[in-house]
Amino acid sequence: MSDTILIRHEAPKGFQFISEEEYERFxxxxxxxxxxxxxxxxxxxxxxYGTKSTERASRYLIKHRSDLDVEQGGFIDYANTHNGWHIPAADMMDYLLSHPD
Structure with missing residues (x-):
């Protein structure tokens, strides 16, 4: 007796199955x-915040300056923000996960 179960599945329109190797490359x-x-x-x-308003985001960056400022080992150059913020997205995403507020 076999423990194999076969399931037929049709991908939704617009989707296609790819190999595991292709998925890993992606x-x-x-x-x-x-x-x-x-x-x-x-x-x-x-x-x-899911908003266009930058007020809360600005307050967040000021509140966490001691962690984020490049002069203190972070990844954001606060000294040059007069040219606009340049925030490395990957680093910021990781930081947000460990510092929700």
């Missing part, structure tokens, strides 16, 4: 893209 490519993406303040506001 995941690796996607991860590499995270590393080169830079956010402006409005991008952070949209990601974290």
């Amino acid at each position: 995941q690796a490519w996607q991860q590499s893209q995270r590393g080169i993406c830079t956010w402006k303040l409005k991008d952070l506001a949209k990601y974290k």
Whole structure:
């Protein structure tokens, strides 16, 4: 007696099955893209708060300056924010997971 169960599944329109190898290549490519993406303040506001308003995002960055400032070992150059915020997206996403507020 076999313990194998066969299930027939039809992919929804517009979807297609790919090999595990192709999926892993895509995941690796996607991860590499995270590393080169830079956010402006409005991008952070949209990601974290789901809004176009940058007020809360700005307050968040000021509150967490001691962790995030490059001069203190972080990844955001606060000294040059007069040229606009340049926030490494991958680093910020990781930071947000461990520092929700």
